[in-house]
Amino acid sequence: MTQRHHGSVIEVDGLSRSFGDLKAVDDVSFTVPGGLMTGFVGGNGAGKTTSMRMIMGLLATHAGEVRWDGRPMTAADRRNVGYMPEERGLYPKQKVLDQLVYLGELSGMTPGSAKAAVMDNLARFGLEDRSGEKVEKLSLGNQQRVQIIAALMTTPDALILDEPFSGLDPQAVDSMVDLLREHTARGIPVLFSSHQLELVERLCDRLVVLAKGRVVAAGTVSELRSGGPERYRLTLGGDAGWVRDHRGIHVHDVDGTTALLEFVDAGARTSLLRAAVDRGDVVDFARQVPALSEIYREVTA
Template sequence: MSSELLEVDGLRRTFGDVVAVDGVSFTVPGGQMTGFVGGNGAGKTTTMRMIMGLLATHGGEVRWNGSPITTLDRRRIGYMPEERGLYPKQKVLDQLTYLGELSGMTAAAARASVMEHLERFGLEDRSTERVEKLSLGNQQRVQIIAALMTQPDALILDEPFSGLDPHAVDSMVDLLREHTSRGIPVLFSSHQLDLVERLCDRLVVLAKGRVVAAGSVGELRSAGPVRYRLTLGGDAGWLRDLAGIHVHDVDGSTALLEFTNEAARPALLTAAAERGDVLDFARQVPALSEIYREVTS
């Protein structure tokens, strides 16, 4: 199994006076899924377009396996753009076969790969339909197949899960894992943070054109504040008056808190026990959505 590496180093792009991407750097290792997340206008799509050479860079460099990326390298990357590029009047099989041939496949190999992927997505009976006759979700499936069917050396996918039903998401996940098992790098953007958290080995979080966090979910969690949830037998509002802790939220008998002084921990538990029952005291593992809100706020 080969293991490729895509590197983005200090990419910058402006549109007039607006700085859309400001010194963005990250790596996409082979054999891993890297989630690219950020709000609308954060710079994700612009960054992906620069990686693919569709937009000129105003600074920085993209490298493939340690060398500046070339046009030939980019031809071996499966790319799914944010704005879909299908011909609505053309039949599904004919269109995908043509796209495969443009990527260097023979007509027979392209047709075989198309039919295999259509079957994986449950679309084999739609192969002779025009794209415009398909639902938006099925059009999304066809666009995904266009990026995957050539057995690319890397995948860059802009919102690939948008509009897919749960069964199609599962099929897509299986396909992506088959590609990472071959050692190729996969970078995809998504607003579905629960899905990103479940799938990704690494995350890159963008805000206002800059990388504000990067690493594995575990690394991002460990870099954040350590918080605890305390559940008492009675009201927990009195915790706000204790020294050495910061109470983030109180909901009746349950409080979410953070120690500003570790010496306050035994004092807190002693005071709580003196007031009544301590039903639960546990460290809270933040969800990706909580991490995202903190690093982008």
């Protein structure tokens, strides 16, 4: 029986990969700590899938190294990683239960424990009555659920999931999130990519943002937020257009009575508020916490 790891860390150090003249991944480094969910975000062609394939040993690296608990990651380590590829790998003509039990046995489970794990996971996704159906008869969303079960059912030491939420309805997303949290509660590293920034913001403990093959930001959502400029929303009783002419501030937007702005010079905040009070009512003045989508647009611009 393979020794299980808890609180393990995946370290990606200087990974690079080219396809012809295209540098798909360029000196990418980040960590995936145990017990945390790390979101991997970036546009199409940013290098997420290529990076994940290199972590899994499915694609040779041209430079760099992947480490598991401080040592080079081996094929044996990778066999204990639950991996969900972008191009799904199910056999369309095979029945759901047979296929999942077979995949469980391939990873070293006994037929009995594989079947028990499969039925438990099928029930969690509301698919127990589909266990005898061929995969090709399922909707795309249900095929996605089956693929997720294949990655999760072996109690893996780490999870690497490429777009695991695509094609899932909100209820299935919630079931998936509950499952992932059970795995992080065991102390394992979880890395998943997603285009759905709102979902990443809700789920992730940490983020790695990729653009054109390079890491452009990494950290917790709050760290990424605090690294950006401080913006404030000022709402007045009358038209806010005059704030554009006030010294020491940078105005991002004025919409009627509301202005979104940054303070460039020390003291500008006090002088602006004093000027606003002199002109009439200050209805509201508050720091704006940027959404992840705003941070993402800034770091990938």
